[in-house]
Amino acid sequence: MSAPKKLFIKTYGCQMNVYDSERMAEQLGGEGYVRTETAEDADMILLNTCHIREKAAEKVYSELGRFRPLKEAKPDLKIGVAGCVAQAEGAEIMARQPMVDLVVGPQSYHRLPELERKARSGEKALDTDFPEEDKFDHLASRPKAARGPTAFLTVQEGCDKFCAFCVVPYTRGAEVSRPAERVMSEARDLVERGVREITLLGQNVNAYHGHEGGLAGLIRDLAEIDGLERIRFTTSHPNDMDDALIAAHGEVGKLMPYLHLPVQSGSDRILKAMNRKHTAEQYVRLIERIRAARPDILLSGDFIVGFPGETDADFADTMSLIETIGYGQAYSFKYSARPGTPAAEREEVAEDVKDARLQELQALLTRQQREVQDAMLGREVRVLFEKPGRLPGQMVGKSEYLHAVHVHTDGVSAGDILPVRIVASNSNSLAGEI
Ligand code: SAH
Ligand code: SF4
Ligand code: F3S
DSSP: HHHHHHHEEOSSSSSHHHHHHHHHHHHHTTTTEESSSSSSOOOOEEEEOOOSSSHHHHHHHHHHHHHHHHHHOOTTTTTEEEEEEEETHHHHHHHHOTTTEEEEEOOOOOEEEHHHHHHHEEEEEEOOOOOOOOOHHHHHHOOOOOOOSSSEOOEOOOSOOOTOOOOHHHHHHOOEEEOOOHHHHHHHHHTTOOOEEEEEEEEGGGEEEEEEEEHHHHHHTTSSSSSSSSSEEEEOOOOGGHHHHHHHHOTTBBSSSSSOOBBOOOHHHHHTTTOOOOOHHHHHHHHHHHHHHHHOOOOEEEEEEEOTOOOOOHHHHHHHHHHHHOEEEEEEEEEEOTTTTTGGSSOOOOOOHHHHHHHHHHHHHHHHHHHHHTHHHHHHHEEEEEEEEEETTEEEEEOOTEEEEEEEOOSSTOOOOOEOOOOOESSEEEEOOO
């Protein structure tokens, strides 16, 4: 038998890409590839890319440039681009960077084995279709190897919301949900392999309709799986937070008290221009209902500053919305015009204004995040331990609230869930004692 070929995958962007990278590696596993952690010894390099902001997309080309010497030293090395840049730019990638052998979009990576063979035979291989068939029906079944205690599971893909700034509806296509029974069997399989926490993924995961009870119905069924201890989901749109899902937060013990619910802006004028289809007030009322169901829930959000037309008054509305809600975690970005989206046609806010607003917003969010963390001091949380920490004798895991918690201890293994008393709050993590 010939030695296995080595596959190096670099993943950018959201968690869905992390999941997709795993599945692509499994696909190529059938073609005799094993994963490697360094590009230098790879026979195939795959960049699983993100197109969400200009910087993310540009990274791909600078990364490809870095691989040039590798390709020169080893002409047999195949280089592929997958993910959302592949979908958005397709053949243009090969025109701009001729050493790329293979381009595959997020909806067609079940065809990777075919594409790989084509690339091996010296041809250029490109597939950015939105095929009729469901890729999940055609992916290799997942290998039975043991794995770590946490896993992502994609249940829904694509988006029909068309926020004016966003490329996702174009790169991931229309919203599609996987049938609940498929999700259940994949979840059972993960649990048999050692997984104790599953994060359900979707660009709009709470629009999931593969179960008659929606996402809440799926979560209730998953909660019945013995050995599965924790369920999370991301990312949600405020307009799809229905009563059943809010109730599940209060009633399903395995559903963790953490919710990522992006609002983007606190100004009704800007929300309208963004095509978000709700007001700031509606968002605040929604959060009140969620907190009534699960008072200790930790809220996380996404914000964009400097959307076209955003004035100082609009920005002030965003700051005051943040003050009203109180976030335990948040991601914030300067608006980045994306080709093909409606907002890209509009006049941009000056870069220095965007910079100043981002700084101010992040200072507030960091302060809130720190306050929420500090409030954990002295409290007991339950930690799902994932791996050794950087210091000897240290283990790291996550609390219910998704805070990273470090503990000095012997005799704790990855996969253990144990009560921990929080004794210190550091800049990005907590420290605790068993
Ligand atoms: N489906 C998710 C978001 C996916 S993109 C949702 O609807 O919430 C993740 C985040 O990137 C978005 O929430 C938004 O805050 C940010 N983002 C998306 N497009 C952007 C753009 N053109 N410029 C800046 N930030 C953007
Ligand atoms: Fe993008 Fe809006 Fe869809 Fe989220 S809901 S993926 S921000 S279009
Ligand atoms: Fe990026 Fe595509 Fe995810 S654009 S954020 S990798 S869906």
